[in-house]
Amino acid sequence: MPKNIVLTLTGRDKVGIVKSVTSVIAKRGGNVESSRMARLGGEFAMLVLVSLAENELAGLDKDFTQLRGEGYQVLLVPTEDDSKKYAGWLPYEIEVTGADHEGIIHDISHHLASEGINIESMDTSSTPAPMSGTPLFTMKGIVLVPPNLTFHVWSDALEEIGDKLNVSVKVGMVK
Secondary structure (H helix, E strand, O other): OEEEEEEEEEEEOOOOHHHHHHHHHHHOOOEEEEEEEEEEOOEEEEEEEEEEEHHHOOOOHHHHHHHHHOOOEEEEEEOOOOOOOOOOOEEEEEEEEEEOOOOHHHHHHHHHHHOOOEEEEEEEEEEEOOOOOOEEEEEEEEEEEOOOOOHHHHHHHHHHHHHHHOEEEEEEEOO
């Protein structure tokens, strides 16, 4: 029976790092179920859900010795099946945009946590505005909301937080 692990790798960016990691996985007959990869400030980060046969788990950590020797940090964590944990929860998309400043992610995530809302994914970026060069912030995410929460209660409060932060907050059902 296949087992899932989460593999994280961080280190300096270089051509071929994804090939190196996926070669190790492929040699053991594993499959990348999902992944997130990004170059951040000259560093590269991978977050990968890997499925492989249970008998292939032994020694997998040693297969990354060479990459560790090159300065990469590699962590392998077995996952647990939590599919029932969020049964009945509703998925929503959240998009936040506006002038970049400190505290946006913290204030938004604080509200979500205080309501018991789980962040499934979140991507953020800051890019210069076309004409002025002012840093513009964008956050896009998927959250899971407990079925006992009323949509307008938590989403209206989130929009109020956006108003205080001077950013636009849009919430909608996942398509």
